[in-house]
Amino acid sequence: MADGRLVERLRQFLSELSPGARALLMTELERGLLRGEEMPGAEIVLQELRRSARGHTRPKRPGSLSRLFFQPLEPVLVDDTATHHHPGRIARVVLQPVWEWICRDLMPGEVTAVNDQVAAAFDDDDAARAEALAKAFQERAIVRIEEAIAAARSDEKVRRRLAGQIGTPRALDDIAAILTVLKARQTLAAFAAHLPNHIKSLDDTNIDAVKAIIESPAAGGPALFVYVLVMTMGKLGAPWQLIRLARRAAGTDSATRIAETPYAITVDIVLAEIQRLINELKAELRSGRGLGVSALLKSIHDAARGMRSEINFSHESAWARGLAALRTQVSDLLKGEIETLPGRVRRLLRPRPIKEIAPNSALDETDVRETELQIEFVNTCRAYAGELALSELTTRTWSDLEHYLDPATSALVENLRVAGDTDRPFRQSQLDAAVRFCRKVFGDDYATLLLKARDVAVSAERRAAKS
Known part of the structure; x- marks a missing residue:
């Protein structure tokens, strides 16, 4: 849970800066990235600063219990719309609707009682007790969520009602992913502890070691494979380099051969990340070519070029079409601004x-x-x-x-x-x-x-x- 607390502390720190200080920090980070400097954590800081510069605020999650409950999800959360599918990632915006469903429909009485107990523990400055209460509540919630999903899978009427209660565009997929990560929270935390804190470049000096960690029993096997890949991507200085694992596994740059390996999902993960960056770019341009545009363009450019250099897309494939469509999106988006x-x-x-x-x-x-x-x-x-x-x-x-x-x-x-x-x-x-x-x-x-x-x-x- 340490990583989650650090992220929350970072957001709190940035929110307390003056607008001028946030703008200066964003400018200096972008300049450093454009110069190619090693800046661990710069992307998440820039992401928060861009959101603040656009005047966006994330809806508050009610109470300390909800924050502790969802904390294990932090390494796989993504700041994007609920409609955009990211393999192995969960849109942060779905947490609020899911929590409201738990409070209102799944465990209403128990949530109120435990929330009060957790609040009292924090008032007494007893963080350890608050975390213990939250963990016990997680265990009980996991059982109830499993029961709700099982009932929905066997009854179309129940499935529609559950989707309506949660209210997100991909409700059942959302709670299934949340359930998987919560059940595996200890395994995923142990896996994260084996990874380096920051990987400037995933290359011949370290790729085999990283691949061995991903394939070790500690990583949790096939059921958690996509999540450990996403967690690995979070450690990379250049997230698109995740696809190098696929090329390594295939022993070739052939897209056809790569598609036959378990690591083929890395290509889908990176394509989804490029789309997210494009969506961020759209928002920045709507705000008047904000300070984040340069860094976003560089990230999109580097990812697109990296994919085309690492993988041979000579044969027509869904990946090739997807990458071409993303490049066209960016071109169409920028033409009006340039002309x-x-x-x-x-x-x-x-x-x-x-x-x-x-x-x-x-x-x-x-x-x-x-x-x-x-x-x-x-x-x-x-x-x-x-x-x-x-x-x-x-x-x-x-x-x-x-x-x-x-x-x-x-x-x-x-x-x-x-x-x-x-x-x-x-x-x-x-x-x-x-x-x-x-x-x-x-x-x-x-x-x-x-x-x-x-x-x-x-x-x-x-x-x-x-x-």
Whole structure:
């Protein structure tokens, strides 16, 4: 249960940071990941920070008993929708409906009594007693859940009623998975203790040792195989590398041969993880190209490239079609964001006649900042364009941007030089925005020269005004 407590403490710590501190931490983590630095635990921290940046909050689970009850599930939980199927993983959002079902329909009186006992134990600062009470309750709940599942499997009417009581899209599958992990909680905890805390790279130096742990009797055998694979993935610096176990087991990169091994499920696990990352990317883009976009794009790119390099998909297969569909999803998702950039820059920087400029007005800072972020975003896309089928679009968009900015800055400098009192603030705000954009496109040296040109133009205007 130590891992679960650490995760809860991490969430509590992050929630207490100021918005500025969370944004700074997210930026530094992303920069470190993009530089290839070893940062154990960075992905889970980024995941929590992204959710906080979007203003999302996870529904609270009522009472300490529920937290202790579900704690063994922590290594296989995934933050995703309840409709997206992850082999060997349980969507965190289903825990609340399942707990409500236990409280309301399965063990209502007992939950109330034990919950009060656990709360009293915590009030007395007796965590050991609280955990003992929760474990005893888990044992009794396991029996009751098994009975409910058995009744549902033998009676269609009971099955429909149970699904309705729980209310999640995959209700029976959800409680079956929860039951499996709860029954095997001691075995899975022992397996986790044998794994390294962090595996920077799953390669020839350690893959056989990791594979031996997965195949050892301590791992619980075939019934728990998919769960121990998911737990192993949680230790990897690059989760997609889980598929290397499949390649090792098959002794070849042939997708056909890999599909014949028990480790074929690793491919499905990684494909589901890529889909989750794409869903995260969609949410980030809806929030306005949030700080998590760069890290998400890198993770998706690396996973897609890793799959194509590790497995030979030359023969048509469901895996090949699935990966192709994911790459298309990303391409379609990013195209709109990329294509609108040149037009947005032109709208802000186009030279305007004085009659279109309100006295003492300026460009909207939010608009300028969002455009600056969009330039950064497109530049990030360029780095990953090949694997995400965006090379032609990003090359064309960036070229359009370069060809527009270079002559446009000269016109902006000249307009500032001859500006009058009423239009000068607006024209200077345009040139200041151009400096920021050019710094992203052409680099610091170009931006510095443009700043000097701006200062010369302002000085010339002041001298003209004095004369």
